[in-house]
Amino acid sequence: MTSFCYFFKLSYIFILLSFVWCDINVIYQTDPRTGMIFEVPLPATYITPVKGLATFYNSSTPGFHNGNIQGVVAFFQANFPNNQAVVVDCQLDFPDYMNSKAFSLEILLNGDLDSEYCKNGMRFADPLVIKIPRGEKYYVGARKRNDISIINHNDSIIGRVLRITCVGCEESQRILGCALIGRVDDEVYIEKDPQFIDNQVHLQQQLLRTQKQLPHKMIRKNHRKLLVLA
Numbered sequence: 001m002t003s004f005c006y007f008f009k010l011s012y013i014f015i016l017l018s019f020v021w022c023d024i025n026v027i028y029q030t031d032p033r034t035g036m037i038f039e040v041p042l043p044a045t046y047i048t049p050v051k052g053l054a055t056f057y058n059s060s061t062p063g064f065h066n067g068n069i070q071g072v073v074a075f076f077q078a079n080f081p082n083n084q085a086v087v088v089d090c091q092l093d094f095p096d097y098m099n100s101k102a103f104s105l106e107i108l109l110n111g112d113l114d115s116e117y118c119k120n121g122m123r124f125a126d127p128l129v130i131k132i133p134r135g136e137k138y139y140v141g142a143r144k145r146n147d148i149s150i151i152n153h154n155d156s157i158i159g160r161v162l163r164i165t166c167v168g169c170e171e172s173q174r175i176l177g178c179a180l181i182g183r184v185d186d187e188v189y190i191e192k193d194p195q196f197i198d199n200q201v202h203l204q205q206q207l208l209r210t211q212k213q214l215p216h217k218m219i220r221k222n223h224r225k226l227l228v229l230a
Contacts, residue, residue, distance in 0.1 A: 025172070049076050050092040050150045051184035054162040056092070056177045065111075067173075067177015068095050073105065073162055075181065085144040092139045092164075094176070100134040102167040105165050105213060107148065111159045111180055120177035124160055129167065 029080035052075040057064035078084040088105070104127040112121065125148050132139050149155050164176045 005144055009029050017134045022212060029156050050079050052078055052158050052181045053180075053184050054179040054181045056164070056179050058093075058095075058177075066179055067164070067175075069093060069164060069176050073179075074184075075150055075157060079151055083149060083152065086148050086150060087142055089142040090130065090139055092212055094132060094137045094139065096137055098166065098176075101169070102129055102131045104129050104138075104165045104167050105158050106163045106165065107181070108161040108163055108178075111161055113161060113180060118161065118163060119175055121161065121163065125157070157181050 027151075054065050054073045056071055057068045058068055058070045058071065059065050069092055071090070073092070074089040076087040076089065090105070092208040094101075094103070097125060106123050106127045107125045108117070109124045110121075121223075125145075128143060128145065130139055130141065148157050150158060158181055160180050160181055161178050163178045165174050
């Protein structure tokens with residue numbers, strides 16, 4: 001019986017010291033781009049929207065000219081294994097004579113940006129058709145697509161050409177511009193369980209009261225760092 005009590009006391013002291021000296025609710029992650037190691041409190045869920053961007057410049061932008069339109073088309077997809085839908089966000093400024101028309105956004109098979117391929121290149125995915133209201137030349141809107149992907153290594157749209165054409169226009173006005181879809185730096189968001197956080201706050205309060213009873217040299221101040229990639 002005495003041996004059991006002695007073992008129980010040693011186990012309690014060991015667990016208590018583990019709470020004081022160690023952060024058992026922290027995992028260590030390595031940033032693949034910089035090699036930096038950072039701490040993440042548990043439990044945490046990573047939500048990483050992977051982004052692609054195609055930028056169009058018309059002749060009003062000095063030094064750049066890849067079509068007759070101005071603006072950007074952004075692609076967003078959550079980095080989940082079940083291949084979430086891709087959000088296509090358009091902010092485009094069309095020429096004045098192009099109001100009240102329909103336009104087709106076409107992702108081409110590869111990333112060649114020469115004029116011949118921009119005109120006759122084969123489509124990789126079905127076009128996304130948008131229409132500008134009468135009297136307007138701006139289009140701002142977002143759509144979801146389930147037939148394209150950013151995170152899929154084999155079928156990713158990153159590195160391919162985005163072509164914008166006018167539906168039903170004359171041949172000389174049909175191609176409005178081509179731009180390469182490039183990868184944008186990812187942002188890492190972390191979701192934590194609120195119930196877990198409440199429990200840990202209560203636990204930390206208990207540990208704080210316990211630490212006040214220990215010698216000052218035995219207490220190690222906890223430093224928690226969280227790196228958010230932008």
